[in-house]
Amino acid sequence: FGANKLPNESEDSIIAQKFSSFFNEKVHSIYSNIDIKNQEMSLSQPVFAQCGSDVRSLSCFKEISIEELMDLALNLPDKSCPLDAMPINLFKESLPELIHVLHYIVNESLRTGQFPTAF
Numbered sequence: 001f002g003a004n005k006l007p008n009e010s011e012d013s014i015i016a017q018k019f020s021s022f023f024n025e026k027v028h029s030i031y032s033n034i035d036i037k038n039q040e041m042s043l044s045q046p047v048f049a050q051c052g053s054d055v056r057s058l059s060c061f062k063e064i065s066i067e068e069l070m071d072l073a074l075n076l077p078d079k080s081c082p083l084d085a086m087p088i089n090l091f092k093e094s095l096p097e098l099i100h101v102l103h104y105i106v107n108e109s110l111r112t113g114q115f116p117t118a119f
Helices: 012-040 066-074 088-112
Strands: none
Touching: 012 088, 066 088
């Protein structure tokens, strides 16, 4: 596919297969990178201390459940921008396949305080 390119195929089944292969490769790549990061991380890394009463400091976060994340994602506004990597309706339709990876990324970001540089 490539950036902002559509396949040149005329048959829907060929386009669907290419689309499926493209996203399967992306998901496989994400899983591979998560596995590599898990191996690189030491189990002795400090984890946030127990939450105290000062929640304004943002020093402690509660993990989000899969159900909470699914609810948040499904309630996103149904509008997209040409700069979006994926249209929101496709994102919502793909949630059953993406939710576990997204859940891991969000909770790992909250736990470690590290966020992807793209954000």
